[in-house]
Amino acid sequence: xxxxxxxxxxxxxxxxxxxxxxxxxxxxxxxxxxxxxxxxxxxxxxxxxxxxxxxxxxxxxxxxxxxxxxxxxxxxxxxxxxxxxxxxxxxxxxxxxxxxxxxxxxxxxxxxxxxxxxxxxxxxxxxxxxxxx
Amino acid sequence: xxxxxxxxxxxxxxxxxxxxxxxxxxxxxxxxxxxxxxxxxxxxxxxxxxxxxxxxxxxxxxxxxxxxxxxxxxxxxxxxxxxxxxxxxxxxxxxxxxxxxxxxxxxxxxxxxxxxxxxxxxxxxxxxxxxxxxxxxxxxxxxxxxxxxxxxxxxxxxxxxxxxxxxxxxxxxxxxxxxxxxxxxxxxxxxxxxxxxxxxxxxxxxxxxxxxxxxxxxxxxxxxxxxxxxxxxxxxxxxxxxxxxxxxxxxxxxxxxxxxxxxxxxxxxxxxxxxxxxxxxxxxxxxxxxxxxxxxxxxxxxxxxxxxxxxxxxxxxxxxxxxxxxxxxxxxxxxxxxxxxxxxxxxxxxx
Numbered sequence: 001x002x003x004x005x006x007x008x009x010x011x012x013x014x015x016x017x018x019x020x021x022x023x024x025x026x027x028x029x030x031x032x033x034x035x036x037x038x039x040x041x042x043x044x045x046x047x048x049x050x051x052x053x054x055x056x057x058x059x060x061x062x063x064x065x066x067x068x069x070x071x072x073x074x075x076x077x078x079x080x081x082x083x084x085x086x087x088x089x090x091x092x093x094x095x096x097x098x099x100x101x102x103x104x105x106x107x108x109x110x111x112x113x114x115x116x117x118x119x120x121x122x123x124x125x126x127x128x129x130x131x132x133x
Numbered sequence: 134x135x136x137x138x139x140x141x142x143x144x145x146x147x148x149x150x151x152x153x154x155x156x157x158x159x160x161x162x163x164x165x166x167x168x169x170x171x172x173x174x175x176x177x178x179x180x181x182x183x184x185x186x187x188x189x190x191x192x193x194x195x196x197x198x199x200x201x202x203x204x205x206x207x208x209x210x211x212x213x214x215x216x217x218x219x220x221x222x223x224x225x226x227x228x229x230x231x232x233x234x235x236x237x238x239x240x241x242x243x244x245x246x247x248x249x250x251x252x253x254x255x256x257x258x259x260x261x262x263x264x265x266x267x268x269x270x271x272x273x274x275x276x277x278x279x280x281x282x283x284x285x286x287x288x289x290x291x292x293x294x295x296x297x298x299x300x301x302x303x304x305x306x307x308x309x310x311x312x313x314x315x316x317x318x319x320x321x322x323x324x325x326x327x328x329x330x331x332x333x334x335x336x337x338x339x340x341x342x343x344x345x346x347x348x349x350x351x352x353x354x355x356x357x358x359x360x361x362x363x364x365x366x367x368x369x370x371x372x373x374x375x376x377x378x379x380x381x382x383x384x385x386x387x388x389x390x391x392x393x394x395x396x397x398x399x400x401x402x403x404x405x406x407x408x409x410x411x412x413x414x415x416x417x418x419x420x421x422x423x424x425x426x427x428x429x430x431x432x433x434x435x436x437x438x439x440x441x442x443x444x445x446x447x448x449x450x451x452x453x454x455x456x457x458x459x460x461x462x463x464x465x466x467x468x469x470x471x472x473x474x475x476x477x478x479x480x481x482x483x484x
Contacts, residue, residue: 009255047259047344049441
């Protein structure tokens with residue numbers, strides 16, 4: 001199965017954030033491995049129908065997190081990256097985004113049971129991945 | 134020269150069959166949740182209403198195709214020895230395309246009440262894997278090699294070329310002559326090389342601009358479009374080469390038989406490609422376009438809010454230009470204008 005990312009250009013979340021989040025999800029799940037070349041900025045921008053700068057911004061974000069090596073003329077290469085221990089800033093950032101998501105879920109009427117099941121499934125998958133690693 | 138006229142009308146018949154096959158196979162090849170450009174529930178095709186819409190569409194396409202073939206047969210019998218008859222044969226093919234497109238629009242309208250709501254309005258998918266169906270530059274050389282081989286053959290047989298030979302035929306026989314000089318002998322090959330170069334350029338520009346596709350079906354559709362352009366380039370090269378060899382190899386019959394063989398190969402190749410496309414797993418249903426984004430009965434898409442130049446087609450097969458994009462109108466004008474300019478150039482050269 002091809003690793004596919006999906007974004008919604010009508011969503012309030014900026015497109016570069018959606019792209020970075022979608023690629024990161026593949027990276028942490030191991031569907032895209034170290035050493036693999038990601039599509040060039042121009043190719044991904046064409047495929048998603050967004051401006052080149054939007055994809056470049058997403059790649060820079062992931063490079064800043066240590067996931068990608070952005071060599072000039074070579075595109076983006078996935079790096080082997082050990083998961084660091086969460087810094088207090090990262091933990092705080094995560095809490096804030098989780099809070100924002102919970103507010104969206106409440107505003108849109110997503111049942112609490114569904115949120116709980118989804119979060120538990122995600123946590124179980126993360127634990128399983130850590131055991132495999 | 135009546136036989137030549139009959140053969141020309143026969144070639145139009147092959148084109149009519151090709152158009153009919155493409156329209157019959159298009160709904161199946163589109164796949165996914167798109168049903169005549171309308172997102173419908175899975176299994177809708179198997180319902181009574183789905184069967185009624187598809188049956189009506191099939192009957193209309195088959196009807197237009199058969200009517201066009203009958204009209205062409207009548208023209209071949211009654212008017213193949215005059216230019217108006219041959220021109221009318223071209224109009225028959227145009228009428229068939231118009232009729233089949235109208236049948237598609239009617240099926241689209243009949244399907245609209247069965248549309249299901251789909252999430253989002255501008256969802257885009259992209260694969261992180263390598264692009265399949267990459268351009269094969271060596272294959273682009275084939276057309277030029279065919280023309281080069283013909284030029285080499287003519288040059289090696291220069292002494293056997295007649296001093297004066299026909300270069301154009303009308304319904305009453307040859308009506309334009311050339312002499313044994315490089316411009317007349319190699320001129321058609323040069324024009325063919327220009328046409329092939331334009332096809333190659335168009336293919337490369339489209340390969341550069343078109344989304345690579347996020348699913349096997351989308352990638353195969355892209356590959357099919359690019360391969361069709363390549364096949365057309367080879368066809369033009371082969372036909373031009375055969376035409377340039379007529380001073381040595383015979384009259385217009387050779388060109389007509391060559392065109393017939395080429396068109397048959399293209400017909401079989403396109404039917405095989407569409408059938409193979411139909412067998413691929415269906416794509417997830419695409420989101421409906423935002424309200425007001427569709428123009429001309431759903432044939433065109435214009436949405437200034439959408440940053441994409443190329444957007445997935447409502448029919449689910451391939452991409453279309455977003456006319457709301459700053460470069461949308463220019464891109465569409467080039468896509469429509471280039472083939473028209475090529476046809477006019479060819480008509481001017483052979484008139």
